[in-house]
Amino acid sequence: MKLLLGVSGSIGAYKAMDIMRLFQKNGHEVTVVMTRAATQIIAPLTFETFAPGKVYSELFAAGQDPLLHINLSKENDLLLIAPATANTIGKMANGIADDLLSTLFCAFFKRVVVAPAMNTHMLENPAVIDNIDRLKSRGVEIIEAAEGVLANREIGKGRLPDSETIYRHCLKINSV
Ligand SMILES: Cc1cc2nc3c(=O)[nH]c(=O)nc-3n(C[C@H](O)[C@H](O)[C@H](O)COP(=O)(O)O)c2cc1C
Numbered sequence: 001m002k003l004l005l006g007v008s009g010s011i012g013a014y015k016a017m018d019i020m021r022l023f024q025k026n027g028h029e030v031t032v033v034m035t036r037a038a039t040q041i042i043a044p045l046t047f048e049t050f051a052p053g054k055v056y057s058e059l060f061a062a063g064q065d066p067l068l069h070i071n072l073s074k075e076n077d078l079l080l081i082a083p084a085t086a087n088t089i090g091k092m093a094n095g096i097a098d099d100l101l102s103t104l105f106c107a108f109f110k111r112v113v114v115a116p117a118m119n120t121h122m123l124e125n126p127a128v129i130d131n132i133d134r135l136k137s138r139g140v141e142i143i144e145a146a147e148g149v150l151a152n153r154e155i156g157k158g159r160l161p162d163s164e165t166i167y168r169h170c171l172k173i174n175s176v
Helices: 011-025 036-041 044-050 068-075 086-093 100-107 126-137 163-175
Strands: 002-007 029-034 078-084 111-116 146-149 155-159
Touching: 002 011, 002 068, 002 100, 011 029, 011 036, 011 044, 011 078, 011 163, 029 036, 029 044, 029 100, 068 100, 078 086, 078 100, 078 163, 086 100, 086 111, 086 126, 111 126, 111 163
Parallel strands: 002 029, 002 078, 078 111
Antiparallel strands: 146 155
């Protein structure tokens, strides 16, 4: 499959590298779209090394296809956003398109899989719960966050599930 991997600014963003490699090792083509916050957490160069010419983070960039947000959505089979921050989920649920990833989501007309990853208290925030529910009701596939040790050393729900779980989920969604 041709996968669009959206990476937003969660501390779990480095794990998206492992997800990308897993898809690639199994013969899938991966294009990466990072938010600006994600580029603060993991360098685009890390993805670029294994996906040369297939890593984007800007909506407006000199020399880039001006219609990248439309063309990427046409060319790819599935959009996976992993990890998905509270902010990116909120924008997706409310039709806000103010960066490449959120604009791409608005233009994407095929299956979308979202793996939220955040601190338990953020995950339990009523606005975040509403936003996740809203996406679910519109047919977006949500992979539940896993429980375990969080970035602040507390134990709770909010971790990005392991790469295999996310991979298998995407394969299943793409086959129906
Ligand atoms: C070190 C660090 C770790 C963060 N981890 C998370 C996280 O796991 N989940 C989350 O929703 N936000 C997290 N944030 C907050 C987001 O980065 C912030 O809300 C940002 O605006 C998200 O932008 P984006 O959705 O465009 O990537 C973190 C911030 C910092 C500084």
